[in-house]
Amino acid sequence: MSDITTLDDARYQEFILQGVSRTFALTIPQLPPALRAVIGNAYLLCRIVDTVEDDSALTLEQTRELAGMFTEVVSGSIEAEIFAQALYPLLSEHTIPAEHDLIKNTPAVIRMTHSFNSVQRQALERCIRIMGQGMAAYQEKESLAGLENLAEMDLYCYHVAGVVGEMLTELFCDYSPEINQHKSTLMKLAVSFGQGLQMTNILKDIWEDRKRGACWLPRDIFLEEGFDLDNLQPGRCAQGFHDGLGTLIGIAKSHLHNAMIYTRLIPSHETGIRRFCLWAIGMAVLTLNKINNKRNFTAGVQVKISRRSVKATVLITSLLASQDWALRKVFSISSRKLPEVQITEL
Structure with missing residues (x-):
């Protein structure tokens, strides 16, 4: 060439x-x-x-x-x-x-x-192979009935986002022997990191997905609250739907907490990689807050974060990128109003 x-x-x-x-x-x-x-x-x-x-x-x-x-x-x-x-x-x-x-x-x-x-x-090839296989398989399952359960949602999120986290981790570890020392832990956290971001997108895009005949919400979470996703209509959602949404917001928050652990395992002097991670986490947390505060939203634009919020996230996380104690504090404060739901320890 x-x-x-x-x-x-x-x-x-x-x-x-x-x-x-x-x-x-x-x-x-x-x-x-x-x-x-x-x-x-x-x-x-x-x-x-x-x-x-x-x-x-x-x-x-x-x-x-x-x-x-x-x-x-x-x-x-x-x-x-x-x-x-x-x-x-x-x-x-x-x-x-x-x-x-x-x-x-x-x-x-x-x-x-x-x-x-x-x-x-090899990292790129593996990611695209798994993502391609997963997306093709899940497109065949597309329906307004939703996914069967949370385990199915986890698997879907892995195919479209978790595997991307693994790929990025492989690239980070190839770049830095210091990062490579934590590879086994980072690879586990990477899947959770990807799921936190993807769940945020799924929740934000509920109504847009439904317009094209798809629903990636888990039926079991809502059935536990007495709501059937078959009855889901914008502007006419029962309390059970809002409660199920709260559970998923809490699960996404827990995955983003793991994403913060992942980011703090990156050496503090690698501020560029940390910023790359932190900006994504920050915008996801802000989006979850918007969804949580307006669970009756009927379009993604209603819970889209403002450019001003994006700029503030970029500024704050950039200033604090190398300070672990400050990052823990910022995440705790910014996510404090979100529901608490424990996920399986990694």
Whole structure:
């Protein structure tokens, strides 16, 4: 690969990140230079899988076939051009223009993927394989009835977020021998970290998901409160639904508490990695507070955190990134009004 091509691919990666995710375009530059390119690439690979899963114009068979094909593209068994030519014409208006562009330029993203070292590539390949298999399987289960129980929700969250946490941990450990000393503990906490973020997204997106025929809430949690998800309608939710929502908010909070433990295991001098983690945790806690305060919300926009809140989170966590005692205090204060629900110790 020529240096010019590599430079062009790196520039494209930075450019398209701005279009597909403002959040990651903001957080990835906080990372040490040695991690920015590979983690930016990892996000784009995950976004391609998301695009395959989310575009409603694709049939279940097409989704399954394309997800499997992309796994082979990442591993180098299939040319990226073949995948792009197969998927790009099938995309609908449901997929945003930046994602259309991303799919069209999959070869540039994959050239970056294949430029990384063997440990990094293995981490990316494993993540995309597990994520692709999981998303295809769960799309077949999509319904308004919800998932059977909390264990099913845990498994769903693992396939779409927990495995990403494991991948990031592999990359952090490859980058730093000091971080690698805590690898076994970090790998366990990484799954919980991912679940906390994903549960927050699921709760925020309840009504948007239902509009497209999906519900990722666990039936058992709500049945224990006397509410059947089959009866879920915006603006007409019984107290049992609000109580079940509270339980899930509390579970998400506990996972985010584990995310804070994960972050404090990162050496205090690695403030860039800590900021990368802390900004995600901070925004999730703020979102949970909004949901908790307005459990009768009927659209995600009603519980979306403001830009001012995002800026405050960025400022506070950046200032305190290296101070463990302060991070514990900030998390305790910011999450104090959320329900307390214990999860299994890791």
